[in-house]
Amino acid sequence: MSHRFLALLHEYDIMKVDILAIGAHPDDVELSCCGTLLNAVDNGKKIGIVDLTQGEMGTRGSAELRLKEARDSASLMGASFRNNLSMRDGFFEITEENLLLIVEQIRWSTPSIVLANSEEDRHPDHGRAAELISRACFLAGLAKVETTWDGKPQEKWRPSAVYHYIQDRNSEPHLVVDISKNFDKKIECIKCFKSQFYDPTSDEPETPLTNKDFFDFIAGKAKTYGRHIHAEYAEMFTSKRYIGVDDITKLQ
16 A cells, blocks of 8 residues: 555454544644544544545645654544545646545545545635545445455445535535534644644745634634534534434434
8 A cells, every 4th residue: 555554453344333434634723623533532422533644735834744743643633544545735636546545545444534625715625635535435335346455355335424624715604513612622632733723933935824813713613603502512424314313303
């Protein structure tokens, strides 16, 4: 396998998780769905993270530094693993090779739910990643799509649901998750990526993420959507299929 692992767990045929969060770049998951993952861990669920690229095109920092930051955040989050597929930041395409890299990860971790990038966003990598991940989730369930893990054939596996987290641009959400109890820890996870956000001691170029007010934007957005479900903070998702429940009284 050519992709790079932050957690050297590939000796296992299967690393079962309940939720697999996939992002085009290291920090996509932290910015957009980390609170939901922290909630899951609190509830005894297992989570895993896959980054498609190393974020090497980022204005600040380096690929090596981003990998360390991602590792630190995954540890703080309680993730079972965090893998990096080393696709080209800014240039990856929806190819058979890239689809199969994600299929391998899905079949290895057998998640019930996959969280993926926004279907449309300011950064073109996000929408492209959303389609790539969604297609890979479908292909992973086809027996005639053959993949291997450490030289052994993998069994087919299709997640029950794929939810797309909302990123920079606002979209009408289909699902809103109360993350109030874990909002502060979500911010801690984001701040693990010190190279990407506000740092008064840095002499690197300014970006939209390095402004001192950026964390106010994160909080404001979470508060805006939380208000609709009577929560202090929330994260938002879209879905291409209906979302079903068996107890309507549990909805906020």
